[in-house]
Amino acid sequence: MEAGVVNRKITQGLERISKAFRVLLWEESKLYKISPIQIQLxxxxxxxxxENLKVGFLATEFDLTKATVSDSIKVLLKKELLVKKVNPKDSRSFLVELTAKGKKIVKKASLFTSALNESIDYLSEIEKGVFLKQLMQLIYQLNQKNIISTQRMCLTCYHYKKEGNNHYCNLIQKELKNTELEIDCLEHKEL
Ligand code: SF4
Structure with missing residues (x-):
C-alpha cells in the first residue's frame, strides 16, 4: 500500500482520539462550570x-498566549481554586498554587480520561510499550518541526542513553522497558 495512504489513515485515527479527548474534557468542565483549558491548568x-506554576511557563506548556493563560488564571483565582504565591526568584511575577477546593476538583476531574484508559487496557503490556515508544517518536518529530513546543520525554533528556534497542536512564542508573519510558518526567534535563 502507498505510504501516503497509510499516513492518512494514521492521521485520521489520531484525530479521532483527539476528538474523544476533547469531548471527555468538555463534559467534565461543564460539571464544574469552568472551561476545558481551566481544568487542564x-x-x-x-x-x-x-516553581513552574507561573503564567509564562504555563503559556509555553499549553501553546497559548500569556494573555489567554492570564485570563484563565484570573477566573481560577476568583473561584478560589487557585491562590497567588510570591515568586521567590522574581518579585515582579507570581506563582499559583491549588487551594483545597481546587484539589478536590482535580481529584474528580483527573478521572476524565478513565474511558480512554479502559480502552488502552485492551492492549497487552508489550503492545502498550511499543505504542508508547512510537507515540513519543511522533511527538519528538513534531517538536523538531516546532509544532509542539515543550516536552519532557526520555528521548530529549540529557540522562537518556540508547543502547541498541534498549533504553537507559543515567540518573536512576536503570534500564528502562518501553513501558517505563517517561513522557512528562519531573527530573527531565534538556540536552
Ligand atoms: S531523568 Fe526522566 S526523562 Fe530523563 S532519562 Fe531518566 S526517566 Fe527519562
Missing amino acids: LIFCDTHKK
Missing part, C-alpha cells in the same frame, strides 16, 4: 513543580 498545577 488545574490538573497541571497538581502534578508539576511549584
Whole structure:
C-alpha cells in the first residue's frame, strides 16, 4: 500500500482520539462550570513543580498566549481554586498554587480520561510499550518541526542513553522497558 495512504489513515485515527479527548474534557468542565483549558491548568498545577506554576511557563506548556493563560488564571483565582504565591526568584511575577477546593476538583476531574484508559487496557503490556515508544517518536518529530513546543520525554533528556534497542536512564542508573519510558518526567534535563 502507498505510504501516503497509510499516513492518512494514521492521521485520521489520531484525530479521532483527539476528538474523544476533547469531548471527555468538555463534559467534565461543564460539571464544574469552568472551561476545558481551566481544568487542564488545574490538573497541571497538581502534578508539576511549584516553581513552574507561573503564567509564562504555563503559556509555553499549553501553546497559548500569556494573555489567554492570564485570563484563565484570573477566573481560577476568583473561584478560589487557585491562590497567588510570591515568586521567590522574581518579585515582579507570581506563582499559583491549588487551594483545597481546587484539589478536590482535580481529584474528580483527573478521572476524565478513565474511558480512554479502559480502552488502552485492551492492549497487552508489550503492545502498550511499543505504542508508547512510537507515540513519543511522533511527538519528538513534531517538536523538531516546532509544532509542539515543550516536552519532557526520555528521548530529549540529557540522562537518556540508547543502547541498541534498549533504553537507559543515567540518573536512576536503570534500564528502562518501553513501558517505563517517561513522557512528562519531573527530573527531565534538556540536552
Ligand atoms: S531523568 Fe526522566 S526523562 Fe530523563 S532519562 Fe531518566 S526517566 Fe527519562
